[in-house]
Amino acid sequence: MLDDAKRRLETPTRYRNFIAGQFAEASDGGVIERESPAHRRLVSLYPASTRDDAEAAIAAARHSFDAGGWAFSYCGERARILREVARLIRQNAEELALVETLETSKPLDAARGEVMFAAELWDYAAGAARMLSGDSHNTLGADMLGLVLREPIGVVGIITPWNFPFLILSERLPFALAAGCSVVVKPSEFTSGTALILASYLKDAGLPDGVCNILAGTGDPVGQAILDSDDVDMVAFTGSSRVGRAAIAASAGNIKKLSLELGGKSPSVVFADCDIEAAVDGVIKAATVNMGECCIAGSRLLVEASIAETFQERIAERLGDLRMGDPLDPTSRIGAIINQAQFDRIDMLVRDGVQDGARVVCGGDPENYSGLFYPPTVLADVTPGMAVAREEIFGPVLSVMSFDTPDQAIRLANATEYGLAAYVWTNDLSTALDCSRRIRAGRVWVNAALQGYPELPLGGFKQSGNGRETGRYGLDEYTELKSVHLQVGRQPERWVEGA
Numbered sequence: 001m002l003d004d005a006k007r008r009l010e011t012p013t014r015y016r017n018f019i020a021g022q023f024a025e026a027s028d029g030g031v032i033e034r035e036s037p038a039h040r041r042l043v044s045l046y047p048a049s050t051r052d053d054a055e056a057a058i059a060a061a062r063h064s065f066d067a068g069g070w071a072f073s074y075c076g077e078r079a080r081i082l083r084e085v086a087r088l089i090r091q092n093a094e095e096l097a098l099v100e101t102l103e104t105s106k107p108l109d110a111a112r113g114e115v116m117f118a119a120e121l122w123d124y125a126a127g128a129a130r131m132l133s134g135d136s137h138n139t140l141g142a143d144m145l146g147l148v149l150r151e152p153i154g155v156v157g158i159i160t161p162w163n164f165p166f167l168i169l170s171e172r173l174p175f176a177l178a179a180g181c182s183v184v185v186k187p188s189e190f191t192s193g194t195a196l197i198l199a200s201y202l203k204d205a206g207l208p209d210g211v212c213n214i215l216a217g218t219g220d221p222v223g224q225a226i227l228d229s230d231d232v233d234m235v236a237f238t239g240s241s242r243v244g245r246a247a248i249a250a251s252a253g254n255i256k257k258l259s260l261e262l263g264g265k266s267p268s269v270v271f272a273d274c275d276i277e278a279a280v281d282g283v284i285k286a287a288t289v290n291m292g293e294c295c296i297a298g299s300r301l302l303v304e305a306s307i308a309e310t311f312q313e314r315i316a317e318r319l320g321d322l323r324m325g326d327p328l329d330p331t332s333r334i335g336a337i338i339n340q341a342q343f344d345r346i347d348m349l350v351r352d353g354v355q356d357g358a359r360v361v362c363g364g365d366p367e368n369y370s371g372l373f374y375p376p377t378v379l380a381d382v383t384p385g386m387a388v389a390r391e392e393i394f395g396p397v398l399s400v401m402s403f404d405t406p407d408q409a410i411r412l413a414n415a416t417e418y419g420l421a422a423y424v425w426t427n428d429l430s431t432a433l434d435c436s437r438r439i440r441a442g443r444v445w446v447n448a449a450l451q452g453y454p455e456l457p458l459g460g461f462k463q464s465g466n467g468r469e470t471g472r473y474g475l476d477e478y479t480e481l482k483s484v485h486l487q488v489g490r491q492p493e494r495w496v497e498g499a
Contacts, residue, residue, distance in 0.1 A: 021209025419461030
């Protein structure tokens with residue numbers, strides 16, 4: 001593994017697009033260069049796809065769907081192909097993890113875990129493909145049988161972000177394929193490597209040409225072409241709420257369906273009766289996993305006032321044991337920030353928070369580190385109106401507020417435009433259930449943080465998006481319902497008399 005990492009740091013890997021079953025460069029030869037954030041070395045070269053490339057990919061997907069070979073294929077054949085992709089992912093997990101680590105700077109062990117969970121998602125989708133069904137109504141009278149058919153929605157555009165490139169793609173693509181859709185995938189221009197590698201697994205598994213097309217490029221022109229196209233029936237977009245709003249506006253052209261997983265400002269709600277050490281560890285994990293570059297990061301700590309001072313001091317102590325460094329080092333828990341612009345934004349928000357009256361408990365001093373490493377930071381004395389309490393920072397920054405009663409905790413938890421996730425720490429069952437039911441978020445963890453399962457859906461409330469991915473609900477997302485009214489007996493009276 002280290003030899004492979006060294007080779008990739010010395011000689012960047014060149015990737016190609018996958019359109020209509022063929023691997024190709026960008027039509028004008030353009031290239032996107034990607035440096036490793038942790039090593040500041042060029043590691044990947046992607047095609048800088050043009051609008052013509054995007055339109056070719058969309059046309060291939062449209063042709064494959066309209067031909068019906070995949071859309072109306074036997075579900076067992078779809079399942080077989082998806083299972084084979086899962087097998088190839090596991091077989092090549094080390095390569096995929098290394099590429100993720102070099103391109104995102106996430107620790108290698110974390111990348112391995114994400115790749116293996118992605119394989120589980122492909123396996124789950126394979127099983128779900130066999131369960132996809134409609135309904136029948138035999139109660140419409142002696143002469144009428146009603147059928148409800150569940151059909152693939154059509155051509156789906158999947159636009160994925162840079163923070164969990166392979167995992168987020170695997171939360172969507174296998175479910176769209178299981179439903180019988182044809183797909184165009186645009187990964188982030190910062191982390192396209194694993195998506196382009198996946199194309200070879202799809203081809204080797206026997207996926208028909210044109211059913212899935214994957215091309216690298218920037219949001220404009222490639223992402224915009226997908227959003228604008230009348231030949232794309234649905235777009236699954238994961239990213240910021242700002243870009244999500246733009247996607248909604250663009251989709252009005254042909255009123256395409258959208259599934260959106262957008263920003264978050266998730267609370268970790270800690271009650272005094274919890275297991276303190278477990279809560280400290282879980283809060284740190286929720287706030288710092290993937291360097292805090294996580295839509296469901298627990299970036300707001302709401303802690304009961306009676307333990308607030310002690311709890312945040314314990315957080316600071318434990319953060320001192322959290323190693324930040326080279327993501328290839330197995331002892332590292334935190335790598336570098338994705339790029340300079342994101343690093344600067346994190347630093348600006350922390351400085352603004354301090355200027356607004358927040359107090360730095362630990363961290364907040366990136367000048368003491370070389371490169372794009374931002375230290376885990378805890379800000380106390382935060383008030384709900386501060387930007388650090390409202391805006392998604394997307395870095396390892398925890399904003400601390402206190403509460404006195406469960407009702408106040410829930411009000412604080414909901415005092416945001418977002419609603420993607422929440423974490424609750426308490427040993428009281430009634431409190432846990434009350435918070436789970438009243439906090440407006442798509443996912444709630446109780447005495448746990450970030451465990452994921454293919455069976456459970458994910459998605460957001462409020463401005464964190466709409467639609468659901470994964471689980472059986474995620475499969476339904478990529479389908480349409482059609483009612484069939486089947487006259488089976490005596491014909492009704494003629495509409496035109498005397499006919």
